[in-house]
Amino acid sequence: MSGWVSQRVAVVSIVLLAVASAGAPTPDSPILPQEARHLWSDGAVVVGGARSVVVGHHAPSGELRELARRADAAGRRVSDVLGRPVRPLIVVPGSAAEAAGLAGLDGAGEVDGLAAVADGGRVIVVPEFFAKLNSTGKDVVLTHELTHVVAGTDRLPVWLYEGFADYVGYRDSGLPVRTAAAELAAEVRSGRLPGELPGPAAFAADGRDPLRLARAYQEAWLACRFLADRFGEGTLVRLYREARSVGVDQALAALGLSAATLTARWRDYVRDQLA
Numbered sequence: 001m002s003g004w005v006s007q008r009v010a011v012v013s014i015v016l017l018a019v020a021s022a023g024a025p026t027p028d029s030p031i032l033p034q035e036a037r038h039l040w041s042d043g044a045v046v047v048g049g050a051r052s053v054v055v056g057h058h059a060p061s062g063e064l065r066e067l068a069r070r071a072d073a074a075g076r077r078v079s080d081v082l083g084r085p086v087r088p089l090i091v092v093p094g095s096a097a098e099a100a101g102l103a104g105l106d107g108a109g110e111v112d113g114l115a116a117v118a119d120g121g122r123v124i125v126v127p128e129f130f131a132k133l134n135s136t137g138k139d140v141v142l143t144h145e146l147t148h149v150v151a152g153t154d155r156l157p158v159w160l161y162e163g164f165a166d167y168v169g170y171r172d173s174g175l176p177v178r179t180a181a182a183e184l185a186a187e188v189r190s191g192r193l194p195g196e197l198p199g200p201a202a203f204a205a206d207g208r209d210p211l212r213l214a215r216a217y218q219e220a221w222l223a224c225r226f227l228a229d230r231f232g233e234g235t236l237v238r239l240y241r242e243a244r245s246v247g248v249d250q251a252l253a254a255l256g257l258s259a260a261t262l263t264a265r266w267r268d269y270v271r272d273q274l275a
């Protein structure tokens, strides 16, 4: 039992740190770490990073500390783009089934293949799939989901909120565009350009066409990357915010773009970047 006891002692001191540094709830972290600790009646382990809090269920604290370091880095990336402080809360359940339950989904099938999901002000890791990612992939996924949590997705077309989350996710990853968008690059090289910005059908993760799903994310990413390259990152961020309040068409019109002109220029950009 000595291993268990010393681990508990370490965990308890970390919990105190996390609570002391976390401060009052804000829209960026609506769940207090004290509440997060009570997600499970047993085996909750809380680890505090510099700005992040990670709560695991029967998870090794070393693993959670690594995740806290990644969450701190993801928080800095999101903060750099959105221009406000971010305090990530990461929840690490014991299984995909538990992750689905926490996210209010029907069962493990709902999170099949997903490495993490954004839900109610927190990022829920799906342990089986998150573990399969390499280090860069883990950072991209955490940053992507944290962007959803902080920037919100309401009232936006799916291409904009998924593309924006990938824009922030890949921004500092060091991955070349042809690597990050490999599936779309293969299509473009064989002479097929996407005809329109990806809609809900393209993102429907039914598992039957994983290549189509991968391309949908890449198409959306390049739409946001185009907007940042052409108009500047600050303009992309403003567009995102304005689209949430006045709708995407009106927000685009402020840049002199219609849905049709954006689509045409995005297609040119996709060809230039990937051909």
Ligand SMILES: [Zn+2]
Pocket: 144, 145, 148, 161, 162, 165
């Ligand atoms: Zn997403």
